[in-house]
């Protein structure tokens with residue numbers, strides 16, 4: 544299954560449109576939105592007409608309508624999706640990896656730092672798509688597309704707009 548991963552668009556719909564028109568984003572069946580800000584996930588769902596799993600960012604209303612984390616079972620994998628600020632991701636990924644292990648996830652996805660990451664820690668694949676609107680690691684915003692197949696490690700592409 545082809546899964547799109549997007550985060551930290553901070554209200555910039557033009558950047559979301561650029562991501563959606565990327566050739567490697569064609570055929571995405573499900574989007575994961577790692578927070579900041581919630582309305583952008585609604586926009587993403589509206590323009591793609593696909594399911595969007597979303598979590599709250601630190602710039603979303605506290606105690607609002609979005610959960611701080613979600614888990615999803617997709618194509619034989621279990622994903623933990625969270626914005627990351629609650630796990631101190633600016634200072635390391637240990638807490639996030641442990642949270643993934645605690646819920647039985649083999650993939651953890653976060654945002655918040657606006658820096659793309661694709662790494663493995665304690666057998667957990669950890670992904671950050673970076674920020675589509677305000678990247679801190681390059682000039683152009685980024686997002687990810689991940690192909691998920693049971694019994695295979697995820698095939699992840701970092702894409703820039």
Ligand SMILES: [Mn+2]
Pocket residue numbers: 551579600601602626628654655656
């Ligand atoms: Mn944030």
